[in-house]
Amino acid sequence: MSNATPGTSPLAANPLTRAVLEIDEYASGLGWDQPARLFALVDTAQLRAQEPELAGQLGLDEDGDEPAASLTPIEQDELPAQAPLDEFLATIAWPDAVIGCAMTVERLMLPPTAESSVPKDLDDAQLASWVAEHPERQEVRMTVAVLRDGERESALRLREKDATTEVLTGSGLVPGLADALAATFATD
Template sequence: MSDTSSAPAAPSTPATTPASPRSPQQSALADAVREIEHHVAAAGWDAPVRVFALVRTQAALEASPGLADQLDAQVLAAARVEPWHLTSVEQEGLPDADDLESLLAALSWPATVDGMAVTVERVVLPPQAEAAMPDDPDEALRYLMAHPERTDVRIAVGALRDGTAWCALRARTHDTDDQVGHGPDLVPGLVQAVRATLA
């Protein structure tokens, strides 16, 4: 079942921010978040929260030359010409937490980590349906799961230490790679929480 605990609200349908010039950091982060979302999507829906450390590939290769044997030729070629090319490392053994906010608050990163990303699934409703949700948590969950206008959404959010952020949103009703919405601030509350793990 999707995690339906309290979390920053997500839009009910993917939306893409109009194209604008991006910094090298934002371009690299957008690519990393897109790849992470596609990777998680390949495992299907009803998945747990997943967390990824983001490191600059050039620096990682300098620190651990053997990493080159684990990366394909295309990634190595990109890393040679893009100083901000990022490699994602999924984190195992996450701390126990009652909800996403508590999990993120418990995370901290060494200086060698340049950023982080998280993926989470949420159930969203139109505003008028949210307004009618019962106050009792158990009743609210039953209402949410049974509502005919509910939409399951996968959210991927990444941030770098300088505050650069990127989001990807995929609705279960439009579950194809070309229907994923992208932008820097699609889920502002979650962006803020991800940034805080890097402070």
């Protein structure tokens, strides 16, 4: 496990937005063509109080200057390469100390103007191949986070506009992935 970013988190008013931007910055530092990454989100003050040794390993000293109600992203073990993300996420159960989770994943996207040209009756593999060959395709890194209480936040970074100032944020940018992450907190 590692803290998403050893430095300071980007400026944002909302703790979840700060966590998403921190994870995006961390993923950006690793470069493109990376596997999906999963993060637990924990309350920073609670982590310091309950797990001081882990907090120290993550660089969260007692005199930290994190804002009130800050979240600390903790990267989880590598995701299995063979398992589809939705199937893998369906197997996750978080301990009570985890108040949210986040994931970064890279995908190819098409602009809305290309939607009308998508051939009908393609299976998933054929559609993926068609998108990969489309001249208007864009590589995008999506960072999506959800809290147990239902709050959501997302960040999108296009490979062709790979700059912190070009990252888009919003709660509804990647609803499918947000739903899958929220389901990891569902109680039966």
